[in-house]
Amino acid sequence: MEDYVPLSVLRMVYDSSRKLYSLRIMASIRPSALAEITSVFAKHNINILCIELGARSTSDERGTAFLVVDFTKSAMDVKQIIKELEGLPSVLEVKLMDPSIPGLIIDTGHFPLIIGPWRGIIFRVEFSSTLSKALGEN
Known part of the structure; x- marks a missing residue:
């Protein structure tokens, strides 16, 4: 196993041949919560x-789970799963995005980006060096 694994912050999935959905689930924080949710x-x-x-x-007594799920091999409808x-x-709450x-799934639920107590912005390396040069010229 590698020591480091890249983290994609793009949070986008596209596959027109699959039945993809994203869900945001608000749940109580307790030891069995994740197991209950994933077992469904x-x-x-x-x-x-x-x-x-x-x-x-x-x-916090509650937390949020954002999931991208693939229903392609399931006979269930997404609304049936939400009800379950x-x-x-x-x-506590389930929201279908x-x-x-x-x-095409784009994570619009995680906004704004928070880094500690501060709001954050992520730039591509190429853009940040251009921005740095432009700011230095002014």
């Missing part, structure tokens, strides 16, 4: 392509 997907043959978990602080998820003891183009 496993039970219905739904593949989890991406999962991002987090709470704003260690004292909403019935779990840990789940409908793709505007079938097969």
Whole structure:
């Protein structure tokens, strides 16, 4: 196993041949919450392509999971799965982030980017060096 694995912050998935959806799930923070949620997907043959978990602080009693899921091999409808998820003891809210183009998932739920207590912006290296030069000239 490698010591370092690159993290893509693009948060975009596209495959027009797949039935892709993204969900944002608000849940109570407790030891079995993640297992309850992922077991629903496993039970219905739904593949989890991406999962991002987090709470704003260690004292939070609830956290958010952002998932990109693939329903291609499942007989279930996304609305049926949402209803089942909403019935779990840990789940407080489920939001379907409908793709505007079938097969295209863009994570619009994680905004703004927060780095510690500050809002952040990410630039490509090429842009930041150009910006640095432009600011130095003024």
